[in-house]
Amino acid sequence: MRIDPYSLELFISVVEEGSIARAASRNHIAPSALSRRIADLESAIGAALLIRSPSGVQLTEAGQHAYSSARSIHGQLERMAREVRSMSGQIAGVVRLHANASAIVGFLPERLRSFNARYPLVDIALTEQISDEVIRACLDDRADVGISASTKTPAGLESWHFANDPLMVVLPPDHELASAAALSFAEAIRFPLVALQAGGSLDQTLKEHAEAARAALNVTVTVNSFDAQCRMVEAGLGIGIVPTSAASAFAGSRNFARVPLRETWGSGRCLRVHAPRKSSRLKAVQALIDTLTGSEGKR
Structure with a gap:
């Protein structure tokens, strides 16, 4: 056979x-x-x-x-x-990269372009996942590198800073809060909300802080992408709380107002790079980690 x-x-x-x-x-x-x-x-x-x-x-x-x-x-x-390929001395092969949506729309394209220019023999197999799934893929060795908004690093993984991505409130330009310099979470959730991706890290964060404040989220519709979320806001179905990366990518027209969220957990939000903890890594995997974390010249 x-x-x-x-x-x-x-x-x-x-x-x-x-x-x-x-x-x-x-x-x-x-x-x-x-x-x-x-x-x-x-x-x-x-x-x-x-x-x-x-x-x-x-x-x-x-x-x-x-x-x-x-x-x-x-x-x-x-x-x-x-x-x-790694043993041959060439930096080549396929690196499995799992990343959340805000990394993909906000920061990853330029860094992957830089990586591709430097390492043309390496192919990146990119998969979009919610942050929890990114972590799970790294732990299960289904991903060589992950990027997520998770604040915890489980045993078995290493983690590095990737990018700051604070939260913002996006609103129609005629909304009564549109002219505010910044908004608290309590001020924002007084209004109908267009929510993103039930079960994702941002969804969990908003629900946790609403529960801590003993406040209810008035969710009008839940969507699965930032562009859909911003489109719903544009149509007047509610306001959205999104990372700055998404606000810049999808809410850049005059049909939106963008206001920073005045909360330490929102302004301090960042994305992190993860990889399975190993005594040594394939050269292509290490090269990608170094590019994503800005460590190319430090090795």
Whole structure:
């Protein structure tokens, strides 16, 4: 029985995309060629892995087991390739970076551009996650580097400062608080609120401080992205409490007023870089950490 790694990679793509056509586009291969690869894989294994239909594909019971094993094998092969490249003296390979939304919209693009210019042989596999999931991915060794707004560093991780990202209140320009120099949390939550991403670090922070103040949050709508949040504010559905990075990226038009949140927990908010604690790291991983934390010239 011969099963080649490329066929496993294509099989994983088909499952993740839910469609042979979309997986083919993702991997720059003809759908007919990809379909033949999957058929050959099923023949080598001796079992049907997919249920095909006009609307897409589903895993058979055998396919579910094969998918789990394929992901594990693919991950092992990727790690092997990265380690061999690192030992060759080249700074090359793939670094798995998980980051929260405010890091991605506010600070990460420029730093990754700088990193790419310096290390063109390193590919960054970037995944957006809420802060708690970033931490969990680092602890589970599913991420080599993470960026989150978490204030705690669990055992097993190292952590460094990445960027200051204080909270701001975004409001329609005709709102009665729009001309304020700064706003307290109590002043802001007297008004309807457009909330972000239930379960995220910002959502948890606002709920914790509202509970401590024995105040209720009047949430009109909850959305999953900063641009959607700012769009709802623009439409007059409420005000938003967002990081400065998001306020700058999505609330820069004349349809918004941006007012600092006058709370130590808001003004002191920052993002941090995390990585699994190890005696030594792959050169590409260390190079990314150094770039993100501004430590390139200190080693």
